[in-house]
Each structure stands twice: as C-alpha cells, then as structure tokens.
Amino acid sequence: xxxxxQLTDTHITxxxxxxxxxxxxxxxxxxxxAHINALPETIGPIDAVVLTGDLVNDxxxxxxxxxxxxxxxxxxxxxxxPGNHDDRAAFRAGVGLMLxxxx
Numbered sequence: 557x558x559x560x561x562q563l564t565d566t567h568i569t570x571x572x573x574x575x576x577x578x579x580x581x582x583x584x585x586x587x588x589x590a591h592i593n594a595l596p597e598t599i600g601p602i603d604a605v606v607l608t609g610d611l612v613n614d615x616x617x618x619x620x621x622x623x624x625x626x627x628x629x630x631x632x633x634x635x636x637x638p639g640n641h642d643d644r645a646a647f648r649a650g651v652g653l654m655l656x657x658x659x
Contacts (some may be wrong), residue, residue, distance in 0.1 A: 558603050561592050561632070565609035565639065568626070570618040581613070585626045593631045602632040611636055611651065614642030620650025626652070 566585045575581050613618035638647045
C-alpha cells in the first residue's frame, strides 16, 4: 500500500517572525516534520509528503531558506506545490532542487 501524507499552507515567515504577530509557523512546521518522521513506527513506511498551498507567506528568498531548513528534516521525499503567496522563481531557487529526493 502507498502512504502519502499531506500538509498545506505552512506560510513560513522570515526569521521566524510570528505570522500576524501570533503564529509561529516555523515551529508548527518543525513539529509536523517530527510527527511525520515518527509515523512509520505506528503506520508503516511513508512514501511521500505532499505539501500544497502557500509554503511561505510573502515569496521572499529568506522564507524559502527557512522552509528548506525545516523541510530537509523530513525522512520521506517531499513533493511541494506552490500556492498564490509563493513566488515561482524564488520557489525553484530555494526549494526546487530538494523536492522528491529520497534521503
């Protein structure tokens, strides 16, 4: 059986600044990565993580760097689909090369 985990709209901000002054999106994504990495102990292997929607909040290079740092902790391969807040060129430069590459 194929097992895929989906995350959506991580909205990573630059320098860990809280989104809307309240939400630590980087910490939330880091918790999600840790949870996903622990899932095989209970449900078996994860074939891929699909991340849809807005990976970062404003499409800035610093946000993609922060996103990439957190996402590199994933054990399963990552497939990411940018959302309307994502800048396509910055996405490709900051994240594109890491996608769907098994560790």
